[in-house]
Amino acid sequence: MSDKITEHLFQGSLRYVQGTSAFRNAPKYLSVLGKAPLVICDSETFTTAGREFIATLERAGFEVGYAEFVEGNPIKEIDRLATLARDYRVEFIIGLGASEALDCAKVIAQTHHLPLASIPTTAATDAPCSAVSYAPNGPFDHYSFSTKNPNVLLVDTSIIAKSPARYLASEIGDAIAIHLEAQSSRRNASPWKGLTAEVVSAIGDKCQETLFKYGKLAYEANKAHAVTPAFEAVVEANTLLSRLSFESGGVAAAHSIHNGLSVIPALHGLLHGEKVAFGVVVQLVLLNAPPSELDKYITFLLSVDLPVTFELLGIPNVSDEDLRAVSKLACSRGETIWTMDIGNSITEDKVFHAIKGADAAGREHIRRTNRPKTKL
């Protein structure tokens, strides 16, 4: 077998279901996986959505096991729940809720070679569609590439609309990064070691177009808990299009900057996409993007209250020493920044300057447009 990568690759979920009745119609879509699922979700999700969801399945003749996911120590939790899944003799795994529970379900399904249904209850997660899991909070540790894509991904938009709009905005930040990142790494292989298939660019284009067109409208609709066509379109862009693009196209500097920012404890409370959004501006600066393009992205990110300056990130007085540490981690071995087509010319020092340049560009934009500042 040759080490050379010559195949074009596209990878994705098998079945995607989205709508305001997705929960109610779940038995129809999940019965292809069996009748005895183990539902993994945290206690809060169980109260807000899980109890009713399980009752719906039971009324349709499913034999449902429920395992409460306890946040805090995902590795230990995965061990505990994997044992439970074995003892229950389940036919498939359902991850319900936010990213940690969905990631945990993914690993357990993979461990036991079971089908997986992923059911996010917020739009703020990388987890539901993809086969990649990683530490969502605290210092970045490592990407864990599981081979498990969900067999069914079910998104009930009436539930997503009840979650805070900040989650939707965060995921918009993540999704807007992904096409940009795939475009800057076109000569390199995706996380699955395949060359990017043409379909990935088409999906990325559509994702970008949808977000620029409807992102702001969807954000405002979410604040009013309204499921509008714009909201539906953006949830699909965030959950399906960006994931398909990411999985087969890969990520680049914006995500490395996100990982680098994890060395600053003051940022641990921020959501994934909020840090990636700042990474988008850094990547554009690093790529020496034309001012019009930089302006387009900064205007858009600010329109959904995503941070483009140190002040908006909540670290107005961050030191150069801290920023050097951020660039060091962002440029560590195996980071996705190296997959960029300009990877050979990138250095830690250039990244450090690009981070400061991004903050400067963000501040200049806000000054020029007289935009009121919104802190996270």
Ligand SMILES: [Zn+2]
């Ligand atoms: Zn991401």
